[in-house]
Amino acid sequence: MSYKESFVKFLLASGALTFGDFTLKSGRKSPYMINAGRFNTGHAISRLGCFYARAIDEKVQLGVIPGDIGIVFGSAYKGIPLATAASIALSAAFDTNVGWCFNRKEVKDHGEGGFFVGRQPACGDKILIIDDVMTAGTALRETAGLIRANAPGAEIVGSVIAVDRAERGGGAAGGGRLSAVAEAQYELGFPIFSIIDIDEIVSALKNGIELTAAVTPPSDPSSGPCQEPRLSAADRYPCGLCENHDDPEKGLILPTPEQVAAIENYLSEHRAV
Numbered sequence: 001m002s003y004k005e006s007f008v009k010f011l012l013a014s015g016a017l018t019f020g021d022f023t024l025k026s027g028r029k030s031p032y033m034i035n036a037g038r039f040n041t042g043h044a045i046s047r048l049g050c051f052y053a054r055a056i057d058e059k060v061q062l063g064v065i066p067g068d069i070g071i072v073f074g075s076a077y078k079g080i081p082l083a084t085a086a087s088i089a090l091s092a093a094f095d096t097n098v099g100w101c102f103n104r105k106e107v108k109d110h111g112e113g114g115f116f117v118g119r120q121p122a123c124g125d126k127i128l129i130i131d132d133v134m135t136a137g138t139a140l141r142e143t144a145g146l147i148r149a150n151a152p153g154a155e156i157v158g159s160v161i162a163v164d165r166a167e168r169g170g171g172a173a174g175g176g177r178l179s180a181v182a183e184a185q186y187e188l189g190f191p192i193f194s195i196i197d198i199d200e201i202v203s204a205l206k207n208g209i210e211l212t213a214a215v216t217p218p219s220d221p222s223s224g225p226c227q228e229p230r231l232s233a234a235d236r237y238p239c240g241l242c243e244n245h246d247d248p249e250k251g252l253i254l255p256t257p258e259q260v261a262a263i264e265n266y267l268s269e270h271r272a273v
Contacts, residue, residue, distance in 0.1 A: 003054045004196050008204040011163075012254065014038050017201070019259040026136050026170065028270065031262035034163045035077060036132040048162070049085025050093060052130060055160055055195045056086065057094050064191050065158040070125040071099045071118075075143040077155060078155075083130045101127075103146055115150045123153030132162045134192070136170055137184035144188050156190050163201070164194035167270045179272035198267065206259050 011017035016038040022030045039048050053272035070091070074083030075102045079103045087100040099119025114120070121127060129143055144156055161181075181192050 003051065003099065004200055005052050005204055007196050008201055010051070011201075014044050019255045019262075024135050025138075031259065031266050034133045035084070036162070039081075045085045046088070047081070049087075049089035051195050052082070052086040052160060052162070053089035053093050053096075055193065056090065056128065057096070059158070059160075059191075059193055062179050064193065065093075065128065066126055067133075068126060069096075069098050069128050069157065071101050071121060071127045071154075073121075073127050073143070073147065074100070074102045074130045074131050075146075076103050076105050079130055079143075083162065086130050098128075103143075103150075115146075121147065121151035122155040125151070125154040126157045127154050128157060129159040131159060133165060134161050134180050134184065135165065135167070137180045140184055140192070141188065144190075156188070158191045158193070159184075161192065161194045162196075164197035166198050166267065166272065168272045177272060182272065198263070202260060202263055202267075205217065205255060 008017075011034070016035050018035060019032050022033040024030050024033075039045050056065070056069075057232040058063050059067075066211050072083045072086050074080050083100045083102060083261065087098050091099055101116050101121060104115055127147060129140065129147075131140060131143075134140060140159055147154065147156060164181055165181075166179055166181075169178055169180035178186070181194075190238060259260035
């Protein structure tokens with residue numbers, strides 16, 4: 001099972017991927033929603049961090065983002081646990097030690113003071129922004145703006161989101177034909193990538209998800225994938241942080257064919273050209 005297929009299963013098991021009738025921040029009516037608030041246990045957030053780490057390492061290996069990232073940044077408040085979990089997983093599974101950082105809603109005028117919490121962005125630092133889902137890109141633009149305003153010597157080298165909805169953006173870039181992700185990349189000047197996109201999710205749902213695959217922990221914990229950073233990224237996963245303690249499948253409800261078809265119809269109407 002690839003890590004993307006495992007991620008679809010994780011979204012369903014955690015209840016983060018839900019089906020119904022939802023109104024998005026953009027005002028669109030959507031038949032599905034990704035609710036990051038469902039990653040509300042230590043087990044769930046640690047697993048999510050592993051998936052972020054896997055996607056980040058993959059893009060480093062492909063040369064999309066540099067390998068010397070110094071900080072993963074999550075904007076307050078939603079991005080705080082995401083960035084923290086990703087930095088822990090990068091260290092544990094990929095032997096990559098990066099700082100984590102988030103912004104304060106209001107600048108602290110006592111104690112240590114300042115605008116940022118965690119590793120303070122310094123001149124020359126390479127920053128990767130962590131977020132959950134991009135609908136219109138408004139939050140990412142705000143985050144990039146506050147980093148550039150308060151840490152002008154640092155460089156934002158990219159952003160990773162959990163799910164790319166692959167919908168048209170609402171901006172002027174591309175005459176309204178580009179996706180929200182493509183618009184934001186064009187305007188902000190750095191790559192944006194996701195753990196998975198909605199097309200990959202739909203494909204997994206239509207082709208069937210294996211719910212009975214057993215995960216066997218290594219017999220010798222000292223030889224587990226998280227303890228051997230010299231292994232390739234593909235060999236390191238599944239990671240002992242998450243996959244060796246897979247989510248319970250009892251009660252997991254798959255969407256009906258009609259619900260999957262509703263997503264496809266929605267995408268046909270709102271997909272970027």
